Amino acid sequence: MGAGKKVGISVVSLILVVGAVIGVVAVVRSSQNSADNENMKGPSASMKAIETICAPTSYKDACTRTLGPVARNETATPKDYIMAAIQATLDEVKKSFDVTSKTVVSNETDPYNHMAVEDCKELLDQAIDTLQASYSMVGDNDMHTLQDRADELRSWMTAVYALQSSCMDQIEKPEYKSAIENGMINATQLTDNAINIVAELSEVLKAFNVPINLKPSARRLMGVNSYPSWFGAADRRLLRAQRGGHVRPNVVVAKDGSGQFRTIASAINAYPKNLKGRYIIYVKAGIYDEFIVIDKSKANIFIYGDGPGKTIVTGKRNFGIMKIGTMNTATFSNNAPGFIARRMTFRNTAGPDGHQAVALRINGDMSAIFDCHIEGYQDTLYYHAFRQFYRDCVISGTIDFIFGMGDAVIQNSLIVVRRPNANQFNTVTADGKEIARGSNGLVLQNCRIVPEKELFPVRFQIPTYLGRPWKAQALTVVMQSELGDLIRPEGWMPWSTTDSKYFFHNTCQYYEFANRGPGANTARRSRMFKRFKVLSPQEATRYTVAAFLQGAQWLKQAHIPHQLGL
Known part of the structure; x- marks a missing residue:
């Protein structure tokens, strides 16, 4: 993610500059007796409900305006208020999409911004889909079920904000950026509000005297298994069968023609209509020089190979040389929910001169990557949005090489720091969380951070940090991991020390817990990071797969090496 292209100006900052004024709509409770209305002392019950719901929001006037019509209904339930907040957000995102x-940007005269605007449309379209799914989730569930799914709903709403922010980050020229940005002000404000409302759902329920479910503690959810909560019995059986060589794929890809397809793209294009279950793609050993994008409509793909280093998907798209936007440099991108990849290598060969050059980009909810190698230099792995889980992987790079805006846990993996160009530095992570109560962030659990062979002799001359904050509320947790001696004692690097609008080190959250190795000593961690903290065991449980990725419980009988519990 380098300084310059993806730094961008955050959507929130832009909103503050615009200073849009939204009038407060007074909510008047209807009554047959006008005298009673005139003599009523204090706010009505409806107004109190709105005050409670809007209290944690950043844009209270917009919140009041949005929920005012619901308050006129004296029988309105918490669901009605939440659905109104989501519907209003959906309406505004649709308007943003229309803008x-x-x-229109000419592809001939300005191919970069033409593609950026097209990307923006795609991202907003996905945001619309997510909001529609969120509205249905609330409408289709009773309040007790909704309590159980509140974290999932918050994750979806956080992803909606990330998609809007990514839209703006893609666009370079001010004349295009300002037009779209002005059209998104209401949408981003209401998305911000919706995140905060859902994050404080328990307070909303209290305002309506709805009994609150007591969730079991994160510690009780811990175990020694290695799958996130969304992995049901069928997926566990599938992975076990694939490990034993007993999976029957829907299609086989082989360079030598021994399968139905010679390219991965052809196999993905053959995704069947009205699919129920998983679409299983087996990719035989070989080097596949392809640019792969899985559309958001192609859910539940399971793609596996003959092993990392044997089944290799490779590309060299990059920003530094080819002037391609970061999102579109990815060798392999997934935008669909329920994606699983196993025993493959995803590679970008642009090298350090390519600057931003993504190997793997994941933008689909409930995605899981097992036993894979993800290789590149700058911006290798882009955990773009939604919930993601990585296990037993090898991830290599230089600057910001694990970055994104999703809810990601990387577990039991090898993190390999490579040698950058002269006068460059290494930052392992760069998280893009923007809303304090958002669900997103990055967790590295039980990983090893080591230098590659080429870096080892000069590892003390080239600064290497655990990460730097891409956005204001960046959240990164490194726990139970082995940190090599290449990690600088200060641990973390500020995004900028010269421009105050990028002083994210004042607001970001960097946490460590129970790390080991010569780079794990926290005594000399940088004092610039005001919210840096060494976690207690109880605090650390919040960032396990079970708790951070909204797991109701760990699944039993895992068939890949298990994690170390707290």
Whole structure:
């Protein structure tokens, strides 16, 4: 993620500059007796409900305006208020999409910004889908079930914000950026509000005297298994069968023609309509020089190979040389929910001169990557949005090489720091969390951070840090991991020390817990990071797969090496 292209100006900052004024709509409770209304002392019950719901929001006037019509209904339930907040957000994102659709950029004269605007449309379209799914989730569930799914709903709403933010980060020229940005002000404000409302759902329920479910503690959810909570019995059986060589794939890809397809793209294009279950793609050993994008409509793909280093997907798209936007440099991108990859290598060969050059980009909820190698230099792994789980992987790179805005846990993996160009530095992570109560962030659990062979002799001359904050509320947790001696004693690097609008070290959250190795000593960690903290065991349980990725319980009988519990 380098300084310059992806730094961008955050959507929140832009909103503050615009200073849009939204009038407060007074909510008047209807009554047959006008005298009673005139003599009523204090706010009505409806107004109190709105005050409670809007209290944690950043844009209270917009919140009041949005929920005012619901308050006129004296029988309104918490669901009605939440659905109204989501519906209003959906309406505004649709308007943003319309504004973006009217922004025309010539592909011949300005290919970079043409593609950026097209990307923006795609991202907003996915945001619309997510909001529609969120509205249905709330409408289809009773309040007790909704309590159980509140974390999932918050994750979806956080992803909606990330998709809007990514839209703006893609666009370079001010004349295009400002038009789309102005059209997104209401949408980003209401998305921000919705995140905060869902994050404080328990307070909303209290305002309506709805009994609150007591969730079991994160510690009780811990175990020694290695799958996230969304992995049901069928997926566990599938992975076990694949490990034993007993999976029957839907299609086989082989360079030598021994399968149905010679390319991965052809196999993905053959995704069947009205699919129920998983679409299983087996990719035989070989080097596949392809640019792969899995569309958001192609859910539940399971792609596996003959092993990392044997089944290799490779590309060299990059920003530094080819002037391609970061999102579109990815060798392999997934935008669909329920994606699983196993025993493959995803590689970007652009090298350090390519600057931003993504090997793997994941933008689909409930995605899981097992036993894979993800290789590149700058911006290797882009955990773009939604919930993601990585296990037993090898991830290599230089600057910001694990970055994104999703909810990601990387567990039991090898993190390999490579040698950058002269006068460059290494930062393992760069998280892009923007909303304090958002669900997103990055957790590295039981990993090893080591230098590659080429870096080892000069590892003390080239600064290497655990990470730097890409956005204001960046959240990164490194726990139970082995940190090599290449990690600088200060541990973390500020995004900028010269421009105050990038002083994210004042607001970001960097946590460590129970790490080991010569780079794990926290005594000399940088005092610039005001919210840096060494966690207690109880605090650390919040960032386990069970708790951080909204697991109701760990699944039993895992068939890959298990994690170390707290």
